[in-house]
Amino acid sequence: MLSAVESKLDTDQQTTYFRCIAGCSAKHSIYDVIYTCPSCGNLLEVHHEREPLKKRDANQWKQLFDSRASTSTWPYGSGVWGMREWVVPSLADENVVSMFEGNTNLFWAERLGQQLGVPDLWIKLCGNSHTGSFKDLGMTVLVSVVKQMMAQGSAVKAVACASTGDTSAALAAYAAYAGIPAVIFLPAGKVSTAQLIQPVANGAHVLALDTDFDGCMKIVQEVTKDNSIYLANSMNSLRIEGQKTVGIEIVRQFDWDVPDWIIIPVGNLGNISALHKGFQLMMDLGLITRMPRLVAAQTVRANPFYESFQNGFKEKVRVTAKDTLANAIRIGDPVSYEKAIKAIAATDGIVEQATENELAAAAAHADLTGMFTCPHTGVALAVLTKLIQRGVIKSSDKTVVISTAHGLKFTDFKVGYHESTLEEVTSQYANPAVHLPANADVVKAEIEKRLMH
Numbered sequence: 001m002l003s004a005v006e007s008k009l010d011t012d013q014q015t016t017y018f019r020c021i022a023g024c025s026a027k028h029s030i031y032d033v034i035y036t037c038p039s040c041g042n043l044l045e046v047h048h049e050r051e052p053l054k055k056r057d058a059n060q061w062k063q064l065f066d067s068r069a070s071t072s073t074w075p076y077g078s079g080v081w082g083m084r085e086w087v088v089p090s091l092a093d094e095n096v097v098s099m100f101e102g103n104t105n106l107f108w109a110e111r112l113g114q115q116l117g118v119p120d121l122w123i124k125l126c127g128n129s130h131t132g133s134f135k136d137l138g139m140t141v142l143v144s145v146v147k148q149m150m151a152q153g154s155a156v157k158a159v160a161c162a163s164t165g166d167t168s169a170a171l172a173a174y175a176a177y178a179g180i181p182a183v184i185f186l187p188a189g190k191v192s193t194a195q196l197i198q199p200v201a202n203g204a205h206v207l208a209l210d211t212d213f214d215g216c217m218k219i220v221q222e223v224t225k226d227n228s229i230y231l232a233n234s235m236n237s238l239r240i241e242g243q244k245t246v247g248i249e250i251v252r253q254f255d256w257d258v259p260d261w262i263i264i265p266v267g268n269l270g271n272i273s274a275l276h277k278g279f280q281l282m283m284d285l286g287l288i289t290r291m292p293r294l295v296a297a298q299t300v301r302a303n304p305f306y307e308s309f310q311n312g313f314k315e316k317v318r319v320t321a322k323d324t325l326a327n328a329i330r331i332g333d334p335v336s337y338e339k340a341i342k343a344i345a346a347t348d349g350i351v352e353q354a355t356e357n358e359l360a361a362a363a364a365h366a367d368l369t370g371m372f373t374c375p376h377t378g379v380a381l382a383v384l385t386k387l388i389q390r391g392v393i394k395s396s397d398k399t400v401v402i403s404t405a406h407g408l409k410f411t412d413f414k415v416g417y418h419e420s421t422l423e424e425v426t427s428q429y430a431n432p433a434v435h436l437p438a439n440a441d442v443v444k445a446e447i448e449k450r451l452m453h
């Protein structure tokens with residue numbers, strides 16, 4: 001006989017499972033070490049059956065989530081686990097690996113919005129998170145599931161990913177918090193100290209290989225084949241479950257009102273797929289009655305999704321991604337392509353792109369209104385500007401820009417901009433420090449000169 005707790009876990013596992021996005025009929029446990037459909041090789045997604053969730057009505061869900069937000073009760077103080085019934089209901093409390101991520105600020109960008117002609121402009125600051133990017137939202141889920149797998153006797157003994165940036169920082173931090181070994185694969189000599197230092201500090205096994213990112217990806221897939229090391233790269237759809245809470249959180253922060261637009265910088269396309277998944281769930285359960293229009297923002301230097309959108313998604317475009325200031329979205333062959341097409345189609349969405357100069361100018365302009373934007377957020381803000389100029393986003397529209405990382409992770413970008421040393425960028429807002437002698441008269445004269453303008 002199963003105990004009450006065990007049988008509840010059993011039911012939860014039968015109503016939340018992996019299924020193939022192409023429609024193959026098999027259901028797989030989310031505690032299986034599996035990344036793609038065994039029949040057709042397509043991506044998997046975590047599916048939540050709707051009927052059990054409809055036992056609560058829309059208002060009950062809203063009240064429940066409102067009552068948990070930003071409390072300190074384990075694990076509900078996390079923006080992700082405050083919605084646990086919609087994320088991984090079968091996860092036991094003691095296996096949740098959380099540093100109370102999420103619940104990031106959504107603030108009114110009053111001056112920037114006025115200057116751009118969209119007074120109802122809001123910034124969702126996902127970079128105000130533990131490792132400085134929205135990747136924390138997905139990693140808390142992935143590492144928690146791994147912890148539960150290990151507690152149940154799985155052969156998994158470590159987690160791994162190939163990455164040069166925010167993914168490895170988030171994986172290393174959550175693995176260290178849980179006491180699970182993490183292995184990080186990096187292309188030797190191709191990453192900066194800043195990108196290296198987070199996993200190094202968190203005690204991950206950081207392996208620099210004599211190859212590029214794609215070469216690292218091949219090795220990590222080979223190494224994880226025997227299922228003793230769990231793969232945390234983008235094809236792992238558990239991360240989407242955590243990331244989808246951003247959209248739900250935005251609506252909750254607006255007292256369950258849906259904005260007209262959400263703009264997000266995209267690379268592997270997991271984040272926009274996740275936004276859509278969260279909104280779809282809220283629609284299906286009656287919490288909202290319309291979708292926001294989603295905008296995927298890409299850099300011109302890595303724009304396969306933009307090119308695919310241009311051809312009406314008739315065929316998937318792959319490009320060789322070039323060097324860009326927005327290096328977290330330097331991806332030429334995005335993994336979550338099929339899911340992202342659904343996101344654009346279901347929300348009357350748009351894909352737009354920005355040049356290096358446009359992203360740098362948009363970031364610098366936003367900084368002058370009090371922000372400290374990362375280059376990816378610059379891409380989203382540049383795309384916002386274009387859509388306003390084109391009359392697509394109207395002055396009365398409520399628009400949210402998702403800021404995906406903290407600007408302090410990208411100080412080289414800021415320094416380069418204000419020293420006017422960035423390639424392909426004209427630093428129109430450069431504001432370098434001025435060097436003066438320690439003489440009060442000279443200093444006064446300089447201040448007077450400046451404040452007169």
Ligand SMILES: *Cc1c(COP(=O)(O)O)cnc(C)c1O
Nearest residue numbers: 166266267268269270271404405
């Ligand atoms: C990962 C990342 C993105 C892109 O997210 P995808 O899910 O790959 O589309 C954008 N901005 C930052 C800062 C990131 O770390």
